[in-house]
Amino acid sequence: MPTEQGNAQGSSPAAASGIGRRGALLAGGAVLAAGIGAAAAELARGDRTDGRSVTAGAGAPPAATAISFHGTRQAGVLAPQQPATHLLAFDLPRTSAAADRKTLREVLGALTGTLATAASEAPADPRLQSGATTRLTSLVGIGPAAAARLRLDVPASLAVLPAFPGDRLDPRRGDGDLLVQLCAADRWTLTVVAELVAAAARSAGAVPRWTQSGFMAPTAPGTTPRNLFGSKDGTANPDRAAADQWVWGPSGAHRDGTVLVYRRIHMDVAGFGALPEGKRDRVIGRRAGDGSPLSGTAEHDEPDVYAKNPDGSYVIPATAHVRLASPRLDRGARMLRRSYSYDDGPDDRGLLFCAFMRDLNQFVRVQERLATRDALNPFVQHRASAVAYVLPGAGKSGTLGDGLWT
Template structure:
């Protein structure tokens, strides 16, 4: 488990943990070359980092399919060394093209300042879709490769808790994919430089927030295109702010018309999520759509960030003022610490 250092971990209430908040993971794996990356450019290209410090699958350009797995350790934290040693062998031998595996530690295994996300107004969480000791994000361009890799991760010390596949609808290479509501999802994601400040911790770790969000796609589709844009706060055609510009421009939530009206409606989704309300702090959204049947379609929300307290603040604002909440229901939730690759597989 993670060895103690002087670096603390931010808590969900925004305070900073200090002292022996980290526990050494293990020295279990040999032969697994974890590819780190140093940037999350808006072009979607991965940075050249080859030092193995950071886990892949965070700022890696999104592959077309994802599978998130959650497990509980049946024998408790002391068996983590055994499980990760077995996984290291599996992943080192896996040669599936474009496959990345990103491993996170749930609150029971992570640094002791990490806690489960608090409840939010409007949540309809299913306990069977929440939490877990170990979270694994598998991504690849071949969905079958994810299924094969997931089967090889089975271990007698693990009890599967939940799993959720996701996909990206077809979209031009290098462009931001659309969600099931028809809007681009991930516009104005942080640049490479912004990821250094807001996603990656100095040691190469980060945090992952997972939310399974069922969308009322048919109800949203009944709105006029103009009303849909008012709910989202961006133009449907190109993802640009309502007052124009480019897709990767931040929305100026304070901009007004000559008559003094806000251009971005007060209930718009992008207003509640705006970094301008959090001192510029950002999260890297790596979302996928899911389709588990005609009455259960939505968003597999994956966000990487330096401090989970940012997600808590944003989600509380959304619950209070985001009109998109009328068309969405949070059914699953998890948070995990994503250790540096060098500590996970050393």
């Protein structure tokens, strides 16, 4: 029904009807606009006063407009978080650096064309012409090993992560020279587009390495999604000013890029669920019910890591997850977290931790604290890991990675 699909940059009857439906669902509550245009508008408004983050639109029902592939920043980071994700990693053939540079250029050209078409109002594949708009968003990133070997222009912090205590990483499920993250409202779109992306990358010379799918809890607009432990995940995400300081950049050639850290974290859902509720809340440092920190009364209260009980003990225990991950221990640094849950069978469920940051060391510092002291550690295991420099976006006549070849 192409007549119903408005321009992504403007409003449309269908988008209005979507907002109307959300309004009905919220029964008069705050209505947060979704879609990249709205997200950009939200970012442009600057800091919000209600304490919600730039990803507050997570889980919003999809509007009936496509999200344009083109822009100064890739839509897979910028647009509100969508219900489903699919990641694909590829390697380059590792012949000579010169040959691999040429291959990478061809792969990025092929991916630019494939992703722009798949995300458009008129995707070429008939399986994406269902009457519903796909709402595909994507990001493409470069792994640290390839960046070093091919002398690409990437941020100085991009590196292979150090080993952390407790890591049980499967290299067949992590790393890679090239990372593609697809997000959409539904799994069907991801499966079809993943097939197109893999075919495009392979035909340009890339070698498939791993794939992983994930999904998000249905989440009312303006609220934070839960993970399989039942915890709200992403509460302390940065607002716009903090994102400019801690997520995008560094300034200069990389100001519209960011670094993605991906961790496939197996969760012992039954084991954690067997703890009494009060104990679970002390492990996390927040109350599962409303997500409020133990030091406060509302989800968006800043956790007070210095607050003490009358007996002198910390209100948020010394090994609580939120304490060790607190920006207060890290000069205010915040990562933009957009994690998903995964379900790879009854014995392997957990979290696909996805976080975006300017400097990889933001993650390293937090993870060093968590890996040694987090009370959650008996219930989680990091089983795969990847890092990528998420390229700046491509304009309508541009190609992803145009800035890599200095």
